[in-house]
Amino acid sequence: MEARDVDSEIEIHFDITGRSTTEGKMFDMQSFFSDRLRQIRQMMIVGRSLPRRPISNSEAWRNRQRYSSTDYEVTLVGLVSETRWARSGNFNFVIEDETMQIRCSLKPPSGASNLHPALDGLMNDDVVGVSGHFPIGERNPLFLANDIHMPPLGRHSKATASEDEAVSAAFLSDVHVGSKTFLAPQWEKMIEWFRTDPLARTVKYFVLSGDGVDGVGIYPGQQRHLAITDLFNQYGELARLLEGLPDWVDLMILPGNHDAVRPAEPQPALDPEIQQDYSDAVFVGNPCDFSLHGVRILSYHGKSIDDFVAGLRSITYSTPELAMKAMLERRHLAPSWGGKTPLSPEPEDRMVISTVPDIFVTGHVHGHYAGNYKGTTMIHSSTWQDQTDYQRMLGFQPKPCILTVVNLHTHATASIPFA
Incomplete structure (x- = not known):
């Protein structure tokens, strides 16, 4: 042609x-990140990339006694910060939504690809989902994650x-x-x-x-x-x-x-x-x-x-x-x-x-x-x-x-x- x-x-x-x-004011920055979280969280819900419907961080923490074992897990969605690997090999990070911050710890799944976030890492301010539970008796917000969920990207x-x-x-x-x-x-x-x-x-x-x-x-x-x-x-x-x-x-x-x-x-x-x-x-x-x-x-x-x-x-x-x-x-x-x-x-x-x-x-x-x-x-x-x-x-x-x-x-x- x-x-x-x-x-x-x-x-x-x-x-x-x-x-x-x-x-460039604080309100603009808050709107910027709130909109990012809203957009990508909605993608995850509509695209069914989460194992269950997410709840807010504060609601999960408030009801942590209910979500305290692998039999009663909960899913959160938020912005990532403070990523680091512990000496144990666990991948630690903070996830934040509109309500509060929660520290997360994820043990790399056995047989995980090197591209899995637990081994490859996450970017600061990524929006991700996490599934897991709260350990019993923990006074500070700590979430034991068993998986990280990225936004949907099908064929x-x-x-x-x-x-x-x-x-x-x-x-x-x-x-x-x-x-x-x-x-x-x-x-x-x-x-x-x-x-x-x-x-x-x-x-x-x-x-x-x-x-x-x-x-x-x-x-x-x-x-x-x-x-x-x-x-x-x-x-x-x-x-x-x-x-x-x-x-x-x-x-x-x-x-x-x-x-x-x-x-x-x-x-x-x-x-x-x-x-x-x-x-x-x-x-x-x-x-x-x-x-x-x-x-x-x-x-x-x-x-x-x-x-x-x-x-x-x-x-x-x-x-x-x-x-x-x-x-x-x-x-x-x-x-x-x-x-x-x-x-x-x-x-x-x-x-x-x-x-x-x-x-x-x-x-x-x-x-x-x-x-x-x-x-x-x-x-x-x-x-x-x-x-x-x-x-x-x-x-x-x-x-x-x-x-x-x-x-x-x-x-x-x-x-x-x-x-």
């Missing part, structure tokens, strides 16, 4: 741009574009124009591919998931790593580079942590003063939930991968797809407050994954992945920046210059290398 023969069909389901209402049935709209979407992130390590020759190879390759003629959409430029003042000493030291000139050069794409390609641009927007997520779209250099681009916030020809796509720059690497034993920077799976499993893009990912305390927590996407896209850590998880096509978009000094110090090798192309009718993926 030739992309030039198909009309654009973009529907935005959520974008924070122009809709942020928080004042997803993907939507597809119709056969007469069988166009493709291309995904890229972290171009970092302005950096001395931006890979300009490889960019020209990609532009040439768009002019000559048959697959390129099917590409109707080009989604850039943040960090289009390297920015200015993002980290100490950045100036010495910049080939373009003026922020507006960086965006001007990115606009010039993107003009090389064929006229049948529609461009969508999200911000990332290097872009000229607030760092707190969800982030609004780039400022109109920056947008004016770009012709016919669609600017959206980060994250953005949108559909292309009926195919639901959740694009998120991926800053919280830093927190998942720090918080869960199984995740490393070389396996960003495991962080993406963890986001889907907990139905949240960035659960941890006060970590490496700044969050904006909106009255509604819009980082909750309320609808399971057909395609889930991230970037940020300069890896690459294309695969499937429980029916969702997962793309970790490649970068266009060579190894940085910081990455070299960590021994991390990026996977640059790979364009990921997904057919919206068949969901077939192709990873095109240009390095």
Whole structure:
């Protein structure tokens, strides 16, 4: 299917741009976490991921004599904090709902997978369910959990574009124009591919998931790593580079942590003063939930991968797809407050994954992945920046210059290398 023969069909389901209402006060923070708890608890109840209907922490504690053995268990749902492993190997944490906090202790089940929360850990501010009982005679709230329940994530049935709209979407992130390590020759190879390759003629959409430029003042000493030291000139050069794409390609641009927007997520779209250099681009916030020809796509720059690497034993920077799976499993893009990912305390927590996407896209850590998880096509978009000094110090090798192309009718993926 030739992309030039198909009309654009973009529907935005959520974008924070122009809709942020928080004042950053304590009330906003309370509303933010209360809404998260309400949303995910309701998912658990409706999705039947709990063994019984949950009750409040205070009601459970008040009736602890009734729930004092494995024969009379109770289920709680709340926000997680203070996670640690005891010398015994038990996983200890606090669970909090609107009424009170309760300390929990879970012995890892025999034969449990390394990905089980008792062995892998939980993120601060995850919303989970726990089943168990209270030990007799305990004066302080202590709950002996026998299992942890995550939000429901069944096998997803993907939507597809119709056969007469069988166009493709291309995904890229972290171009970092302005950096001395931006890979300009490889960019020209990609532009040439768009002019000559048959697959390129099917590409109707080009989604850039943040960090289009390297920015200015993002980290100490950045100036010495910049080939373009003026922020507006960086965006001007990115606009010039993107003009090389064929006229049948529609461009969508999200911000990332290097872009000229607030760092707190969800982030609004780039400022109109920056947008004016770009012709016919669609600017959206980060994250953005949108559909292309009926195919639901959740694009998120991926800053919280830093927190998942720090918080869960199984995740490393070389396996960003495991962080993406963890986001889907907990139905949240960035659960941890006060970590490496700044969050904006909106009255509604819009980082909750309320609808399971057909395609889930991230970037940020300069890896690459294309695969499937429980029916969702997962793309970790490649970068266009060579190894940085910081990455070299960590021994991390990026996977640059790979364009990921997904057919919206068949969901077939192709990873095109240009390095």
